[in-house]
Amino acid sequence: MADNKIPYKIYLTEEEMPKAWYNLRADMKNKPAPLLNPGTGKPLTAEELSPIFCDELVKQELDDETAFIEIPAEIRDFYKMYRPSPLVRAYCLEKKLQTPAKIYYKFEGNNTSGSHKLNSAIAQAYYAKKQGLKGVTTETGAGQWGTALSMACSYFELDCKVYMVKVSYEQKPFRREVMRTYGASVVPSPSETTEVGRKILEMHPGTTGSLGCAISEAVEVATKNPGYRYVLGSVLNQVLLHQSVIGLETKAALDKYDIHPDIIIGCAGGGSNLGGLIAPFMGEKLRGKADYRIIAVEPASCPSFTRGRFAYDFCDTGMICPLAKMYTLGSGFIPSPNHAGGLRFHGMSTVLSQLYHDGFMEAQSVEQTSVFEAAEQFARVEGILPAPESSHAIRVAIDEALKCKETGEEKTIVFGLTGTGYFDMVAYEKYHDGLMSDEIPTDEELEKSFATLPQIG
Amino acid sequence: MADNKIPYKIYLTEEEMPKAWYNLRADMKNKPAPLLNPGTGKPLTAEELSPIFCDELVKQELDDETAFIEIPAEIRDFYKMYRPSPLVRAYCLEKKLQTPAKIYYKFEGNNTSGSHKLNSAIAQAYYAKKQGLKGVTTETGAGQWGTALSMACSYFELDCKVYMVKVSYEQKPFRREVMRTYGASVVPSPSETTEVGRKILEMHPGTTGSLGCAISEAVEVATKNPGYRYVLGSVLNQVLLHQSVIGLETKAALDKYDIHPDIIIGCAGGGSNLGGLIAPFMGEKLRGKADYRIIAVEPASCPSFTRGRFAYDFCDTGMICPLAKMYTLGSGFIPSPNHAGGLRFHGMSTVLSQLYHDGFMEAQSVEQTSVFEAAEQFARVEGILPAPESSHAIRVAIDEALKCKETGEEKTIVFGLTGTGYFDMVAYEKYHDGLMSDEIPTDEELEKSFATLPQIG
Numbered sequence: 001m002a003d004n005k006i007p008y009k010i011y012l013t014e015e016e017m018p019k020a021w022y023n024l025r026a027d028m029k030n031k032p033a034p035l036l037n038p039g040t041g042k043p044l045t046a047e048e049l050s051p052i053f054c055d056e057l058v059k060q061e062l063d064d065e066t067a068f069i070e071i072p073a074e075i076r077d078f079y080k081m082y083r084p085s086p087l088v089r090a091y092c093l094e095k096k097l098q099t100p101a102k103i104y105y106k107f108e109g110n111n112t113s114g115s116h117k118l119n120s121a122i123a124q125a126y127y128a129k130k131q132g133l134k135g136v137t138t139e140t141g142a143g144q145w146g147t148a149l150s151m152a153c154s155y156f157e158l159d160c161k162v163y164m165v166k167v168s169y170e171q172k173p174f175r176r177e178v179m180r181t182y183g184a185s186v187v188p189s190p191s192e193t194t195e196v197g198r199k200i201l202e203m204h205p206g207t208t209g210s211l212g213c214a215i216s217e218a219v220e221v222a223t224k225n226p227g228y229r230y231v232l233g234s235v236l237n238q239v240l241l242h243q244s245v246i247g248l249e250t251k252a253a254l255d256k257y258d259i260h261p262d263i264i265i266g267c268a269g270g271g272s273n274l275g276g277l278i279a280p281f282m283g284e285k286l287r288g289k290a291d292y293r294i295i296a297v298e299p300a301s302c303p304s305f306t307r308g309r310f311a312y313d314f315c316d317t318g319m320i321c322p323l324a325k326m327y328t329l330g331s332g333f334i335p336s337p338n339h340a341g342g343l344r345f346h347g348m349s350t351v352l353s354q355l356y357h358d359g360f361m362e363a364q365s366v367e368q369t370s371v372f373e374a375a376e377q378f379a380r381v382e383g384i385l386p387a388p389e390s391s392h393a394i395r396v397a398i399d400e401a402l403k404c405k406e407t408g409e410e411k412t413i414v415f416g417l418t419g420t421g422y423f424d425m426v427a428y429e430k431y432h433d434g435l436m437s438d439e440i441p442t443d444e445e446l447e448k449s450f451a452t453l454p455q456i457g
Numbered sequence: 458m459a460d461n462k463i464p465y466k467i468y469l470t471e472e473e474m475p476k477a478w479y480n481l482r483a484d485m486k487n488k489p490a491p492l493l494n495p496g497t498g499k500p501l502t503a504e505e506l507s508p509i510f511c512d513e514l515v516k517q518e519l520d521d522e523t524a525f526i527e528i529p530a531e532i533r534d535f536y537k538m539y540r541p542s543p544l545v546r547a548y549c550l551e552k553k554l555q556t557p558a559k560i561y562y563k564f565e566g567n568n569t570s571g572s573h574k575l576n577s578a579i580a581q582a583y584y585a586k587k588q589g590l591k592g593v594t595t596e597t598g599a600g601q602w603g604t605a606l607s608m609a610c611s612y613f614e615l616d617c618k619v620y621m622v623k624v625s626y627e628q629k630p631f632r633r634e635v636m637r638t639y640g641a642s643v644v645p646s647p648s649e650t651t652e653v654g655r656k657i658l659e660m661h662p663g664t665t666g667s668l669g670c671a672i673s674e675a676v677e678v679a680t681k682n683p684g685y686r687y688v689l690g691s692v693l694n695q696v697l698l699h700q701s702v703i704g705l706e707t708k709a710a711l712d713k714y715d716i717h718p719d720i721i722i723g724c725a726g727g728g729s730n731l732g733g734l735i736a737p738f739m740g741e742k743l744r745g746k747a748d749y750r751i752i753a754v755e756p757a758s759c760p761s762f763t764r765g766r767f768a769y770d771f772c773d774t775g776m777i778c779p780l781a782k783m784y785t786l787g788s789g790f791i792p793s794p795n796h797a798g799g800l801r802f803h804g805m806s807t808v809l810s811q812l813y814h815d816g817f818m819e820a821q822s823v824e825q826t827s828v829f830e831a832a833e834q835f836a837r838v839e840g841i842l843p844a845p846e847s848s849h850a851i852r853v854a855i856d857e858a859l860k861c862k863e864t865g866e867e868k869t870i871v872f873g874l875t876g877t878g879y880f881d882m883v884a885y886e887k888y889h890d891g892l893m894s895d896e897i898p899t900d901e902e903l904e905k906s907f908a909t910l911p912q913i914g
Contacts, residue, residue: 007470007471008471008537008538009537011468013464014464014465080465080466081465081549081839081840082840092538092612110567111840111841112836112840112841112842112877114879151840154836154837154838155549155837155838155840173882173886174879174882174883177882177883177885177886177889178842178879178882178885180885180886180889181832181833181836181837181842181885181889182836182837183837375638376638379569379611379638379639380611380612380638380639380640381611381612382538383538383539383568383569383608383612384568384569385569385635385638420569422571422631422635422879422880423879425630425631425634425635426631426634428634428635428637428638429630429634429637432634432637432638
């Protein structure tokens with residue numbers, strides 16, 4: 001199958017694995033705009049952030065200068081449990097598509113959390129433990145981030161409280177049980193355990209919850225209980241920093257065999273995967289050392305980059321969290337319930353937003369039936385059952401490979417395969433049964449949502 | 458974490474991967490007793506088997522002499538998609554147990570089928586394709602084997618018809634959808650599509666099906682449709698042959714670092730995993746070249762080795778398949794419905810049965826609550842969420858490591874971690890909620906079941 005000396009799967013040795021994360025912000029001339037305090041409208045200080053996040057993470061969140069931040073040995077030890085992740089040459093997919101393009105994917109799904117989320121979960125748990133905290137709180141929707149965090153907390157023997165959107169808690173019990181296996185306490189949100197939860201239940205009895213409400217509950221518990229902090233799985237600078245391990249490994253693997261990618265593709269929800277995957281490549285691009293075409297892929301049902309505004313907005317629907325300058329659909333935007341999988345966040349990482357705004361990357365939106373078509377095509381030849389989120393990147397990788405087929409160009413395409421779809425079979429079933437539809441917000445809906453944007457910045 | 462130069466995970470290079478399967482029967486002085494034709498009571502010939510299995514597989518099934526059988530290049534290419542599987546040093550588990558024992562596990566779950574079943578599925582699909590067949594048929598219970606087969610058939614563009622026990626088809630829809638993703642047609646059994654299915658539906662309207670009935674339907678379709686053959690995921694000699702890749706990789710990885718295992722542990726249902734894992738080690742033992750303690754672990758609810766009879770019996774509950782001499786609980790034996798996961802087969806591979814009978818290996822039965830306790834303990838420190846089946850081996854590995862803690866012995870323990878538990882969260886939930894019970898058949902129940910044994914051999 002291999003037509004040269006490049007292995008089917010490139011694994012780095014333990015020695016070749018990254019020893020420091022790469023902080024892309026250090027190489028950005030236009031730094032991402034700072035987070036603002038929603039009360040004062042002024043940039044948030046370390047002091048203001050420290051009751052919410054643990055100290056070392058606050059430092060990382062605000063550090064726009066240090067290019068390389070050492071990965072602590074304890075985290076590198078944990079990484080060894082599931083890293084390096086393989087960089088796979090998609091020989092079978094290439095053959096099936098009859099394309100001259102060379103396709104590689106970085107597969108992050110070979111761990112129990114099923115996705116790349118574990119890369120940051122373990123870092124955040126480590127710093128919480130190091131600070132002597134008792135535990136952390138977070139929210140989760142479908143449960144991917146909550147699962148990753150519960151694994152990390154179990155490893156460091158930290159208490160882990162997860163507020164899970166009630167409708168997911170009830171309808172998607174499997175990830176809930178994975179979290180319980182790892183010893184997390186999983187509470188359906190809104191709950192009676194918090195002030196904000198009780199308030200919401202009083203105002204909306206019978207509500208099935210929302211991510212915004214779950215965030216509010218998790219933050220309340222973290223700030224009211226001594227020894228606890230809140231953690232988040234995407235959007236934040238610190239998360240992109242930790243996820244740079246994906247891109248650093250990818251680049252090391254490519255460099256090892258002298259491969260220069262032409263196109264780098266990643267799916268984008270809050271930006272944790274995309275920001276991590278592209279980090280070292282974007283760094284070279286910013287420093288004028290190399291050029292790459294970088295494509296963010298988002299669902300047409302939640303098109304922050306391609307149809308959003310670049311403006312300050314709240315990160316949560318409850319409007320209690322800091323304001324971030326980002327591509328946003330408005331904090332009141334809720335994707336159609338028929339939209340499968342994740343990538344439902346109304347905003348986007350401020351780092352990626354700035355880079356997109358400055359023209360360093362492209363964005364494409366894709367419709368979900370075509371995403372599942374690509375997912376199934378990929379699964380059948382490459383063996384891996386991809387998560388719906390990851391399949392957004394597969395869709396565009398296939399599209400680009402088919403363009404190469406027409407032009408005869410032998411481009412090298414690298415995409416991020418963020419996770420597996422084992423817990424998404426209900427969506428696959430809908431697709432098989434022809435019951436899946438494409439869900440695109442109308443201009444009117446978006447205008448209505450943009451009207452909720454705060455008048456700042 | 459590593460206290461020496463042995464990596465956390467040992468991966469073989471492509472060059473180090475096995476190029477031939479090892480046929481353990483070649484080194485057995487007492488060969489396994491032959492399969493008998495249930496009609497004539499005489500050993501089955503290649504001619505009698507060829508309408509059921511494809512020709513090359515019939516040859517492999519009957520070949521007790523050839524020690525090494527080359528793995529065709531096409532199968533080795535497919536193996537590269539998910540092999541080599543890692544041999545992992547369980548440093549975290551050792552630390553947690555505070556044992557001087559060194560624990561290794563061979564992890565077969567990093568592929569979409571979620572288990573080792575793919576090793577034989579791809580081989581059986583390959584030979585079917587090579588013979589120019591249109592497709593294959595099989596049965597599946599929970600769906601692990603069916604999933605593996607559908608992946609293999611998709612790769613070789615073979616038609617794949619899976620008869621899935623109706624109750625699983627309805628209550629466990631996720632693996633069904635994975636199979637559909639790979640293009641398999643999945644039929645709830647009993648069905649109207651076969652004579653035997655219609656007969657059973659007439660006799661037992663409203664039945665939720667059984668594995669025995671699904672086998673009968675799959676065999677009928679294979680033998681009545683030109684260009685089709687039947688395939689099976691365990692028990693058979695050919696399956697153990699293909700699965701020897703597990704043991705060969707394990708041994709190569711251990712040899713690479715000069716590690717000599719003292720104890721080798723595997724879970725045992727029909728024997729596919731255990732037979733594969735131990736193959737090269739047992740071979741050395743049979744040739745007097747080395748000694749190993751080899752332990753088969755089975756559920757107390759389906760204790761073929763530890764409480765069964767060594768006798769000729771039917772392989773299916775429908776009593777239409779060949780007779781095999783094996784440790785059996787009687788073909789009418791059905792484990793308690795409260796028994797979670799697989800390992801439900803009433804019999805056992807004839808190869809393993811003979812070896813056990815001749816004293817070359819031990820067997821232990823374990824109760825399911827203690828199995829889930831071990832599973833959870835393992836998940837929390839090693840990160841991987843194990844399948845209930847695999848967790849039987851974890852239980853005994855932990856027990857042996859704890860014995861070492863008492864005696865101070867630094868034994869090296871290797872066990873097979875056959876798969877992941879993502880589709881078994883209902884069982885985990887039961888365990889978390891304290892609703893899981895141990896299910897052990899009474900002597901009376903077993904005696905009743907033994908009464909169904911045919912009077913042969």
